[in-house]
Amino acid sequence: MSRENKTMYTLLGLLMYSPLTGYEIKRTIESSIKHFWQESYGQIYPTLKKLVDQELAVVHIEKVEGKPDRKVYTITEQGRQEFINWLEKPIEKIPIHKNELLLKVFYGQYLTVEQNIEQIIQYRQKMEDILQTLNTTEQFLISRKKDDPHFDYWMLTLSHGQSIVKATIQWCEDSIDILSNK
Structure with a gap:
């Protein structure tokens, strides 16, 4: 059985609030859930690409004068349903806490x-x-x-x-x- 990608659900959950860039997702994690959940840019950006590939999110480009374009991600209805389905599942195993x-x-x-x-x-x-x-x-x-x-x-x-x-x-x-x- 393959491991479930919790990063995917972390990102879908944040996108439930509002459309965000990868940078904004990282910043939101750091200001809200970092004491119990962390994600690196190396996890965020590949997962955003997968969400788009799986049609769980869409990306649109925002032009910003004098700065690089921004990729803004928005959850799709299919992404909302995937997220809700995950929320409804019971926790199957408690992770080992490394200390x-x-x-x-x-x-x-x-x-x-x-x-x-x-x-x-x-x-x-x-x-x-x-x-x-x-x-x-x-x-x-x-x-x-x-x-x-x-x-x-x-x-x-x-x-x-x-x-x-x-x-x-x-x-x-x-x-x-x-x-x-x-």
Whole structure:
């Protein structure tokens, strides 16, 4: 069985909102879903071509004075239906989450306790930075997007991220306590 191309659905989902260029798609990902989903330009542009080839999207050229032409992609009705069909499918398997810190902790016996604690402290700081970003995003959405029909769904994904990060920060603190008492 071939792997399903989730990049295709990421792009179709973004095109459900509005027509976009490849650059705008990347920028939108970076400003909205990057904490739980990422795509590179190397994934975006070939997938846009496939969407057009499969008639799930169309592309039109916009002339921009003094700049290169812009390729703007718009989802087709067939693309909308493909996207909705994918949304309706149940999740079949949970992906394995790769975490370099956990890999290092697993092999922590080869370092000193202090080195392990330092790794966890640095990781906790990164998680606290992410939590601050998520909290800022929450305030932005509440202040500017509360009437948007997508608001509740955006808040659900944001809340998931906040919960995971808070739990990770708590795990860091618990782990530091455990290692400090060795």
